Amino acid sequence: MSDLLVADFNFDLPPELIAQQPPEQRGQSRMLVMDRASGVFRDSSFEEFPSHLRAGDLLVLNDSRVIPARLFARRTLRREKEKPTGRIEVMLTEQESAAHWHALVRPGRKIAIGERLVFPAPDGKIALEAEVIDRGPFGERLLRFEPVEDFFGVLERVGHIPLPPYIRREDVLGDRERYQTVFAAERGSVAAPTAGLHFTPALLDAIERRGVEIARVTLHVGLGTFAPLRVDRVDDVRLHREHYTIGKQAAGALNQARTAGRRVIAVGTTVVRTLESAAFGANDTPIEPHSGETSIFISPGFRFKIVNGLLTNFHLPQSSLLILVSAFAGREHVLGAYAHAVRERYRFFSYGDCMFLT
Numbered sequence: 001m002s003d004l005l006v007a008d009f010n011f012d013l014p015p016e017l018i019a020q021q022p023p024e025q026r027g028q029s030r031m032l033v034m035d036r037a038s039g040v041f042r043d044s045s046f047e048e049f050p051s052h053l054r055a056g057d058l059l060v061l062n063d064s065r066v067i068p069a070r071l072f073a074r075r076t077l078r079r080e081k082e083k084p085t086g087r088i089e090v091m092l093t094e095q096e097s098a099a100h101w102h103a104l105v106r107p108g109r110k111i112a113i114g115e116r117l118v119f120p121a122p123d124g125k126i127a128l129e130a131e132v133i134d135r136g137p138f139g140e141r142l143l144r145f146e147p148v149e150d151f152f153g154v155l156e157r158v159g160h161i162p163l164p165p166y167i168r169r170e171d172v173l174g175d176r177e178r179y180q181t182v183f184a185a186e187r188g189s190v191a192a193p194t195a196g197l198h199f200t201p202a203l204l205d206a207i208e209r210r211g212v213e214i215a216r217v218t219l220h221v222g223l224g225t226f227a228p229l230r231v232d233r234v235d236d237v238r239l240h241r242e243h244y245t246i247g248k249q250a251a252g253a254l255n256q257a258r259t260a261g262r263r264v265i266a267v268g269t270t271v272v273r274t275l276e277s278a279a280f281g282a283n284d285t286p287i288e289p290h291s292g293e294t295s296i297f298i299s300p301g302f303r304f305k306i307v308n309g310l311l312t313n314f315h316l317p318q319s320s321l322l323i324l325v326s327a328f329a330g331r332e333h334v335l336g337a338y339a340h341a342v343r344e345r346y347r348f349f350s351y352g353d354c355m356f357l358t
Helices: 046-052 151-158 194-198 201-209 248-260 269-282 320-329 331-343
Strands: 030-034 041-045 058-062 064-066 070-075 088-095 100-106 116-120 126-135 140-145 186-189 213-219 242-246 264-267 290-294 309-313 354-357
Touching (some): 041 046, 046 201, 046 354, 088 116, 201 213, 242 248, 264 269
Antiparallel strands (some): 100 140, 126 140
16 A cells, blocks of 8 residues: 555646647657666657667567547437537547447537437538447447448548647647557557657667667557546556557567566557556466456556566656656656756657656
């Protein structure tokens, strides 16, 4: 048991430091490098990231692909005198089956079980239809979509990139590329694994030329990214489940690196959660290729079994991600580095700058 409060992971962030646009060119971000044992940090740039890696390191990426999960709907009226509602925002958060999706709906209080929603295409024709079949707290709904020939193809046509709520603008065409990693492959995320946004194909080539091995896992980022922590005590935090897959190549690379004592560098907190969940399930035996679900919450006192280094963006105050980073590098060290980043006008959150912790 811990006496830590969620409020212990707060920091002051001027709103103008929240990046509203990606860097002009991918990979041109600043990077704060920190030794997690001593807490000593220094300013750098992401272009220097390969120089911080060693031959034999294993760099692990999350290859989940963001889907255009933000949709706009309207209700179908069931009674003649019923008043139509305005535009309804539907954020798909997790696919349960071919037809069933969990979603966040706004305004949620007006959308009851049994409501039918229609989703117009840009030409005004109805592209998708769904029925609300269950409801949860904070605007959560379970939707059953009517069958269509190519659901994800329709999403690409009518959906919007699900930019986080702190990016206070509508998505534009450029976000379809920039809010996606260059190695994205397996579709299913409703938010980008943002530490991976900094990489370019050229930089990945440079990393491999240094003798660094690269492995890919998949964790589909879901509702937990959007849900604030609604409890006071860290011990009371519970996260939503997220689906992950570790394939044969990644499992073999992880086992070999661990046996040889080589560093495992996680690109992003999603990779940390995937690897440490797998290690917990393996119970100190080799990791087997598998798919599963994780709701792991990593907080100070957690014993890391796999991850030796972490590349990550700057996270929201009082968030599960900031608590994870603090578990890895120490709360005082991390909050000290964040205070420096604020003073030096680093860019924060999804389209912002990054930290490398070793």
